[in-house]
Amino acid sequence: MSPEFSDKVKKQVQDILAHYPEKKAALLPVLHVAQQEFGFIGEDTERMVAALLDIKPVQVREVVTFYTMYNRKPVGKYHIQVCSNLSCSLLGGAGLLDFLLKKLNIGLGETTKDKKFTISTVECLGACEQAPCMMVNFDYYGDLDEEKIDKILDNLK
Amino acid sequence: MEEKLLTKLFEIKDSFTIDVYLKHDGYKAVEKAFQEMNPESILAEVKNANLRGRGGAGFPAGVKWGFVPKGVDKPKYLCVNADEGEPGTIKDRYIMTHNPHLLLEGILIASYCVGINTAYIYIRGEYENVALGLEKAIAEANAKGYLGKNILNSGFDCQIYVHRGAGAYICGEETALLESLEGKRGNPRLKPPFPALVGLFQSPTVINNIETLSNVPKIILNGAETFVQTGLPKDGGTRIFGVSGMVKKPGIYEMPVGTNLKEIIFELAGGMKDGKTLKAVIPGGMSAPILTADEIDINMDFDSLAEAKSMLGSAAIIVIDEDTSILDVLKIVTKFYSHESCGQCTPCRIGTKWINKTVQRIADGQGKIEDIDNIKRLAKNILGKTLCPLGDAAALPILSIVNKFRQEIESYIGN
Numbered sequence: 128m129s130p131e132f133s134d135k136v137k138k139q140v141q142d143i144l145a146h147y148p149e150k151k152a153a154l155l156p157v158l159h160v161a162q163q164e165f166g167f168i169g170e171d172t173e174r175m176v177a178a179l180l181d182i183k184p185v186q187v188r189e190v191v192t193f194y195t196m197y198n199r200k201p202v203g204k205y206h207i208q209v210c211s212n213l214s215c216s217l218l219g220g221a222g223l224l225d226f227l228l229k230k231l232n233i234g235l236g237e238t239t240k241d242k243k244f245t246i247s248t249v250e251c252l253g254a255c256e257q258a259p260c261m262m263v264n265f266d267y268y269g270d271l272d273e274e275k276i277d278k279i280l281d282n283l284k
Numbered sequence: 285m286e287e288k289l290l291t292k293l294f295e296i297k298d299s300f301t302i303d304v305y306l307k308h309d310g311y312k313a314v315e316k317a318f319q320e321m322n323p324e325s326i327l328a329e330v331k332n333a334n335l336r337g338r339g340g341a342g343f344p345a346g347v348k349w350g351f352v353p354k355g356v357d358k359p360k361y362l363c364v365n366a367d368e369g370e371p372g373t374i375k376d377r378y379i380m381t382h383n384p385h386l387l388l389e390g391i392l393i394a395s396y397c398v399g400i401n402t403a404y405i406y407i408r409g410e411y412e413n414v415a416l417g418l419e420k421a422i423a424e425a426n427a428k429g430y431l432g433k434n435i436l437n438s439g440f441d442c443q444i445y446v447h448r449g450a451g452a453y454i455c456g457e458e459t460a461l462l463e464s465l466e467g468k469r470g471n472p473r474l475k476p477p478f479p480a481l482v483g484l485f486q487s488p489t490v491i492n493n494i495e496t497l498s499n500v501p502k503i504i505l506n507g508a509e510t511f512v513q514t515g516l517p518k519d520g521g522t523r524i525f526g527v528s529g530m531v532k533k534p535g536i537y538e539m540p541v542g543t544n545l546k547e548i549i550f551e552l553a554g555g556m557k558d559g560k561t562l563k564a565v566i567p568g569g570m571s572a573p574i575l576t577a578d579e580i581d582i583n584m585d586f587d588s589l590a591e592a593k594s595m596l597g598s599a600a601i602i603v604i605d606e607d608t609s610i611l612d613v614l615k616i617v618t619k620f621y622s623h624e625s626c627g628q629c630t631p632c633r634i635g636t637k638w639i640n641k642t643v644q645r646i647a648d649g650q651g652k653i654e655d656i657d658n659i660k661r662l663a664k665n666i667l668g669k670t671l672c673p674l675g676d677a678a679a680l681p682i683l684s685i686v687n688k689f690r691q692e693i694e695s696y697i698g699n
């Protein structure tokens with residue numbers, strides 16, 4: 128079955144389109160909406176978005192593969208992205224990544240069996256004053272240590 | 285002494301709301317611009333203020349605005365750079381979350397000055413919550429008549445839209461940003477033509493950083509002379525320095541342009557964390573060549589840092605301690621650029637990967653002494669041979685680290 132946007136999302140897309148003189152300019156925001164709706168951007172979603180914006184599916188593929196935030200495969204309910212850049216590393220970010228991987232018993236880029244957590248690394252999140260930090264979906268968590276990570280994960284149902 | 289031009293309201297409760305902003309001279313500069321000034325006199329004021337771009341390159345904002353041709357019948361655009369991808373940089377997030385209306389007012393004045401009716405704020409995708417806050421602020425400004433049609437009965441229309449990126453450092457480069465906004469991969473464009481003539485949707489376009497535009501209301505309200513007096517004659521105003529790494533009090537510190545780096549680290553940011561010893565400082569975001577501990581008695585302005593063969597960039601200060609291996613720093617720097625190269629130019633695409641691999645090999649204990657000169661050769665092959673400045677931004681810090689810490693790197697290589 129090919130994916131389709133709900134009516135609410137269709138309205139959202141119409142609002143986005145109104146911001147630009149050219150439909151194609153809405154591609155990044157529409158892909159964000161699509162990912163929010165379906166969890167990832169699969170091939171059929173690419174085709175649907177292409178049809179919506181009057182562009183070729185390959186033009187969507189080009190963009191989806193360029194930007195790191197679009198998931199081409201499903202991720203867990205909580206996508207944990209640990210900053211691996213300099214300020215966070217200076218303050219122990221790498222150790223915390225290992226701690227998380229061990230705690231959830233998965234490798235980097237993998238998802239837990241219950242599909243709850245995926246862990247990846249990310250370049251500087253622009254929150255270096257709170258190093259070491261990470262993002263869970265779109266929420267930032269800073270000044271991390273093992274204890275704090277335990278608490279954060281416990282609160283994610 | 286801290287000089288709070290942009291960060292003054294940050295500590296006040298609900299400083300992000302239009303009501304608080306209005307209580308503190310909010311939108312007074314726009315009123316003045318509309319009632320007492322015209323586009324020409326605004327441009328003259330911004331030029332006289334010597335407001336240099338806060339995004340990295342330090343180009344004077346007034347001069348940039350002046351490049352936009354008059355009397356073209358195409359729409360013109362303002363693209364506001366909120367990509368904030370330069371490692372260490374945090375300042376634009378603070379402005380957007382704590383005083384978004386200051387930014388909106390700056391955008392409005394710049395747009396009026398250049399004759400622009402549509403502005404896009406291109407914000408990095410990870411800042412989703414920041415983007416939502418900006419959209420709220422825009423809605424507030426619309427509701428109060430500071431945006432939209434016939435603003436304050438001036439006959440001038442202006443709308444601002446927030447556009448989210450999706451995780452690509454290169455989209456902070458101005459022409460990659462334009463490509464990205466048009467719904468494409470963020471591949472930088474060949475210049476010329478410059479965006480002032482052919483930019484977004486083939487139309488004349490101004491691209492400015494968040495902090496740059498947030499200075500504009502202050503210049504209009506207090507005058508260019510005050511602004512220059514706050515900073516330096518050729519580099520006016522303040523900078524919001526972001527300090528991170530091994531300091532006691534990481535965070536943002538707004539200080540006059542030209543404040544001493546040592547003072548920022550040891551007085552404002554409280555000095556070294558856990559009694560560590562200072563080893564090195566990256567003074568302007570990761571793209572800035574590194575300074576050793578004995579080079580930090582330096583004034584933080586574009587010209588002083590250029591003289592020291594580094595750069596002020598985004599004024600993001602990363603403090604590195606003696607216990608950190610320089611190889612770890614080099615590994616992170618080279619991994620970052622090899623990951624973020626857009627791949628259009630061979631020296632940048634291949635060079636950054638090879639350097640990263642070589643550094644990794646040394647870190648794994650497999651390095652040879654020739655590797656050090658190989659890294660330098662590869663970096664020099666990137667320098668000046670690429671389409672956009674990312675190439676140099678990768679090569680220069682790498683060369684500075686290898687040159688200044690050669691002995692330490694050699695010590696990781698077995699005999």
Ligand SMILES: Cc1cc2nc3c(=O)[nH]c(=O)nc-3n(C[C@H](O)[C@H](O)[C@H](O)COP(=O)(O)O)c2cc1C
Pocket residue numbers: 336337338339340341342343345365366367368369370453454455456457458459491492493494496497672673674677
């Ligand atoms: C690789 C690269 C990344 C950049 N990233 C940013 C950024 O995240 N934010 C920014 O404002 N400028 C960034 N710049 C600088 C912009 O290209 C441009 O000079 C700036 O937005 C112009 O605004 P300003 O004159 O107000 O500083 C980057 C430049 C390069 C080469």
Ligand code: SF4
Pocket residue numbers: 454471472624625626627628629630632633670671672673674675
């Ligand atoms: S220098 Fe690097 S990032 Fe810039 S255009 Fe060339 S390959 Fe892309």
Ligand code: FES
Pocket residue numbers: 210211212213214215216250251252253254255258260371372373
């Ligand atoms: S280095 Fe981790 S947020 Fe900047």
